[in-house]
Amino acid sequence: MLLTILRNDRGGQIMLSVLLATLIAVPLLNLLVPAGNPLHVPTYLVTLMGKYLTYALLAIAVDLVWGYLGILSLGHGAFFALGGYAMGMYLMRQIGDRGVYGNPDLPDFMVFLNWKELPWFWYGFDMFWFAMIMVILVPGVLAFLFGWLAFRSRVTGVYLSIMTQALTYALLLAFFRNEMGFGGNNGLTDFKDILGFSLQADGTRIALFIASGIAVIAGYLLCRYIINSKLGRVVVAIRDAESRTRFVGYKVENYKVWVFTVSAMLAGIAGALYVPQVGIINPGEFSPLNSIEIVIWVAIGGRATLYGAVLGAILVNYSKTVFTGLMPESWLFMLGALFVLVTLYLPQGLAGIVNQFKARRSSKQVTA
Numbered sequence: 001m002l003l004t005i006l007r008n009d010r011g012g013q014i015m016l017s018v019l020l021a022t023l024i025a026v027p028l029l030n031l032l033v034p035a036g037n038p039l040h041v042p043t044y045l046v047t048l049m050g051k052y053l054t055y056a057l058l059a060i061a062v063d064l065v066w067g068y069l070g071i072l073s074l075g076h077g078a079f080f081a082l083g084g085y086a087m088g089m090y091l092m093r094q095i096g097d098r099g100v101y102g103n104p105d106l107p108d109f110m111v112f113l114n115w116k117e118l119p120w121f122w123y124g125f126d127m128f129w130f131a132m133i134m135v136i137l138v139p140g141v142l143a144f145l146f147g148w149l150a151f152r153s154r155v156t157g158v159y160l161s162i163m164t165q166a167l168t169y170a171l172l173l174a175f176f177r178n179e180m181g182f183g184g185n186n187g188l189t190d191f192k193d194i195l196g197f198s199l200q201a202d203g204t205r206i207a208l209f210i211a212s213g214i215a216v217i218a219g220y221l222l223c224r225y226i227i228n229s230k231l232g233r234v235v236v237a238i239r240d241a242e243s244r245t246r247f248v249g250y251k252v253e254n255y256k257v258w259v260f261t262v263s264a265m266l267a268g269i270a271g272a273l274y275v276p277q278v279g280i281i282n283p284g285e286f287s288p289l290n291s292i293e294i295v296i297w298v299a300i301g302g303r304a305t306l307y308g309a310v311l312g313a314i315l316v317n318y319s320k321t322v323f324t325g326l327m328p329e330s331w332l333f334m335l336g337a338l339f340v341l342v343t344l345y346l347p348q349g350l351a352g353i354v355n356q357f358k359a360r361r362s363s364k365q366v367t368a
């Protein structure tokens with residue numbers, strides 16, 4: 001089954017092999033190698049790599065709808081943030097009376113705002129399984145409703161991109177309001193533990209890192225399975241010739257809604273893994289600029305490759321970590337310049353370099 005999914009996907013095979021090796025090596029180098037040893041991987045670096053992996057899963061979700069379905073979504077940051085808020089609500093309920101105000105039922109921000117009782121939409125988030133269902137269900141339902149309305153109205157192209165951006169901006173404004181019950185401008189933070197394990201413990205950080213890596217692998221295999229299936233062939237046909245595909249008799253809208261919903265669920269899972277590792281979720285995650293940046297990751301890595309999306313997300317965010325420290329005021333200009341250069345000289349992204357090399361080698365072998 002696995003070999004069938006990864007057949008003719010050399011780039012994906014290499015990426016998954018490197019990722020598996022990293023998931024094994026990093027915990028060992030953190031736990032078994034002494035801190036003074038040059039090979040020791042500090043815990044903060046484990047957390048940083050875990051964050052990069054959540055971004056990689058988010059990039060895969062965007063590449064599924066943009067690279068293979070042809071929908072340029074500028075609102076996937078919203079699904080990412082909704083998954084993060086669902087996890088944040090669970091983590092807030094786990095604090096109990098250990099908060100600043102010592103209230104066993106209400107989070108600190110609700111006590112500060114003089115809330116008298118827990119809102120109904122917070123019920124159930126004291127249970128991990130319920131929170132995980134919401135991580136998937138909330139982004140999925142929103143994507144389904146949005147897609148059902150937009151795709152059945154045959155909104156396409158730049159108009160659809162603007163609508164997705166408007167969606168995430170509307171959620172940004174809503175979550176900024178204190179009366180919404182999600183922490184307002186400050187969001188949710190000061191988390192203590194998850195499933196009874198302290199979030200500050202090295203073991204918990206490593207477990208979250210491994211969980212993020214497994215999620216990337218599972219998300220990649222799921223998307224690759226979809227693309228290799230009959231459904232995937234129809235999806236690519238919609239991207240390349242939507243009118244012709246509709247004329248043949250396929251319900252184009254149903255395929256679009258289905259893939260868009262799956263992509264949103266993957267983004268929600270990425271957000272849920274992101275929050276316990278960074279320790280905060282606030283309305284800033286809904287910013288339209290974040291969604292645009294995700295598209296840049298995919299474009300730089302290589303659209304319609306999936307493994308290129310992983311490469312782009314990790315490379316860009318690693319560069320961001322480095323250069324925001326060296327030249328914080330110039331980082332955005334550098335990111336923009338990188339995007340322009342890739343668009344002009346590498347239209348297929350970094351993954352396109354590999355494809356061009358393979359094409360040249362094949363042509364030389366045929367000539368010989």
